[in-house]
Amino acid sequence: MSFFPYAVAAWVVLIGLYGIVTSRNLIHLVMCLSVVQSASYLVLLSIGYKDDAQAPIFADVPLSTPAVDPVVQALTLTDVVVGVTVTALLLALAVQAHKRYETLDPEDLRPRRRR
């Protein structure tokens, strides 16, 4: 079972990409991209995980308690923030695309000839 979390991460990447490839709605597409990105959280946290260890918080436990890697958890926080910013920017672009083409279906987004 020691490989299982990584297999899940690979599956999450692929299922998200499948969603992006087959998407018929820009909002759905942005959410699929978030799914792809969440695989990176899984990989990061899995690398830092240690059997029988607690969270790296020593507020109420002795300092000798084994704890998982705090560095990858900090990186995951950065990852989440970057994910949110990308999602926000893409959703703003989806709003503007809907204004211009009156559709959210990526299939209908064709270059519109300038008047």
Added chain:
Amino acid sequence: MSPRTRLRVFVVAGAGLLGLLLWGFAGLPDFGHYAGPYGDILNRVAVHERSSTDIVTAVNFDYRAFDTLIEEFILFAAVIGVASLLRALRGEHSARPDDDVPGRHVPETSLAVRLAGLVLVGPTVLIGLYVVAHGHQTPGGGFQGGVILASGLLLTYLSADYLTMRRVGPTWLVETAEGLGAAGFVLIAVGGLVGGGAFFQNVLGKGTPGTLPSAGLIPLSNLSVGLAVSGGFAYMLAEFLQQTLVRRGQARGRRRKGP
């Protein structure tokens, strides 16, 4: 490319990607058998060195605070990006958020939702402040608490409407919070440079680990990041909700003349 062809291309490419991913992951340490030394070293020394009992916060706001500063400015840039993407375009004007389609029945927000939202505003803001203030002791910090604070503002939208939300959190307030927070974080870093000779040097006393005034500059950094994140998120939410008010009289008429 037709959807069918695209799916075929994806199946081939996806199979290749899956193989590469699994091959790459196979080289990682087994799950549960952490290999790197850094996490163990930090867990051993961080509480003594930084007086922060939450090691993740100590990493974020001290050991690699410079990265977090850049991260904070990624968020700042994204807020500016959303604001400029959603700016008022030619031929757009704002109107009250009334339904333009005559005869469509729009259900009112139920009393249960309104009441629950209203009741939750206070506790949500309190939890947000708690999470920001105790980031160096227990799980939390400026990013997490800032998002909770912004959702407190969003609850006023849920329990009333957009215009009420703008009255509770007007643009000048969220802009000031965002700007002050981002500037404050930089000033804290520069303060370390002036007082201690290095960017983000912890110049304040360390205090006793586990108490609220401890860990030197970390709680102050959390506070300013919390301010910036809550302001930034509130601003982005307001920008998206503002779009429900946008009317395009002119643009629609122009399109009909097109091919």
